[in-house]
Amino acid sequence: MFEQPLSTLAALIADRKLSSRELTQSYLDRIAALNPALNAFITVDAEKSLQEASAADARIAAGDMTPLTGVPIAHKDIFCTDGWRTTCGSHMLHNFVAPYDAHVIRQFKAAGMPSLGKTNMDEFAMGSSNETSYFGAVKNPWNHDYVPGGSSGGAAACVAARMAPAATGTDTGGSIRQPASLCGITGLKPTYGLVSRYGMIAFASSLDQAGPMAKSAEDCALLLNVMTGFDAKDSTSLEREKEDYSRDLVKPLTGLRVGLPREFFADGLNAEIGASVMAAVDELKKLGATVVEVELPNAKLAIPVYYVLAPAEASSNLSRFDGVRYGYRAPEYSDLNDMYCKTRAQGFGAEVKRRILIGAYVLSAGYYDAYYLQAQKIRRLIANDFTEAFKTCDVIAGPTAPNTAFKLGAKTDDPVEMYLNDLYTIPANLAGLPGMSLPCGFDQAGLPIGLQLVGDYFSEAKMLNVAHQYQRATDWHARKPEGV
Secondary structure, X not given: OOOOOHHHHHHHHHOOOOOHHHHHHHHHHHHHHHHHHHOOEEEOOHHHHHHHHHHHHHHHHOOOOOOOOOXXXXXXXXXXXXXXXXXXXXXXXXXXXXXXXXXXXXXXXXXXXXXXXXXXXXHHHOOOOOOOOOOOOOOEOOEOOEOOOOOOHHHHHHHHOOOOOEEEEEOOOOOOHHHHHHHOOEEEEOOXXXXXXXXXXXXXXXXXXXXXXXXXXXXXXXXHHHHOOOOOOOOOOOOOOXXXXXXXXXXXXOOOEEEEEHHHHOOOOOHHHHHHHHHHHHHHHHOOOEEEEEOOOOHHHHHHHHHHHHHHHHHHHHHHOOOOOOOOOOOOOOOHHHHHHHHHHHHOOHHHHHHHHHHHHHOOOOOHHHHHHHHHHHHHHHHHHHHHHOXXXXXXXXXXXXXXXXXXXXXXXXXXXXXXXXXXXXXHHHHOOOEEEEEEEEOOOOOEEEEEEEEOOOOHHHHHHHHHHHHHHOOHHHOOOOOO
16 A cells, blocks of 8 residues: 555545545554654644545545545645644744645645654755754664755655655755655656645745655656645745646656756766766666757856855745744843843754855855855856757756765765755746656665656646656566665
């Protein structure tokens, strides 16, 4: 049952061969058994989950159902969820219970999909290893001594360990794709604005985007059908007609042009990863695709640009956490200013403080033009590079991460080394383009390797078609860690 695609689970529930309550209870039992070792979930409330499952069963009995009604899902703990603790992986919000639903949560509730709980994450989505969480590091299901990637590490780990059939994640600089790669699952970051950010606790507003994480591209397509939709409460939400992202899954790849950026295969890429990615490209060629070389000359500047722009936006977004209205407040203080200082000093972790300080610095008088404004100009150049590349190709392929999962604690003392893990994912965020990661092999240590696909704006259906056809021809996505 835990290996079945979402469509099969939904069909079993719709045909009354399995109830949503039974399926949800099975996953809750797995969470209870496996989560103590993996730490993938921050909050689990079995009573709430089973109530939602019973409501889904009642909907089905009344003939009121959607394609995924009754199938449970886990949510990254960055989405406000009415009546659930929503912590964002931080001491600052460790006791915050959301009074409303994020748009993404509302979409899944409307589809009748019960929540299995809130998954662990890097604090305020700032990290690439899921080690900055106030609630402790998440372990990689393939080897518990290794990181699962971040910031959506809990979501990736719970899907890889079959503690949930699917999960939601968010991607600011690679936080869906990079943990998907390190945990051997499929994850998709949609075009910026396609999924509402309302109720998603903000890190960097011009970069943040929610997306699905699941075992396969087919599952991600079904989840994306639920997640998308215009939301008047989000000023960046795009007013577009709903699409069926599964419509082209079985379309042949004949005539598909796959772009290979030379910049993604330069020094710094692990040799095993490079070999696995090229083997995946060869498989796409067997399926009818042709390969063309493309150039992304400004991609090498993506990391410095990102670490100017993202901290700048974070320094503004996180100013709301001051101990006055909600969340953590320092227990002892002498006056209002002292309360602000102590609350933020005690409530934020080291990585969050680092990025707030960087952001405040680059936005300060005298440095705004030198750093922030220049970074915005280079961001436009990076987007223009992609525009030129898509004139000669339909989808860009390359590695998701420069290395496979690394040991817990291996990079915590070197922030720059940690930041380099997002080398290949950040460019798509800066350009607002859709991107996804899917499994394409394993290294000698038995750790997963991810293939990244980047498409033009609103080409999610095409990317999912490419990924699905690849997954029909291979079985990397169907493999699971031992003991789960």
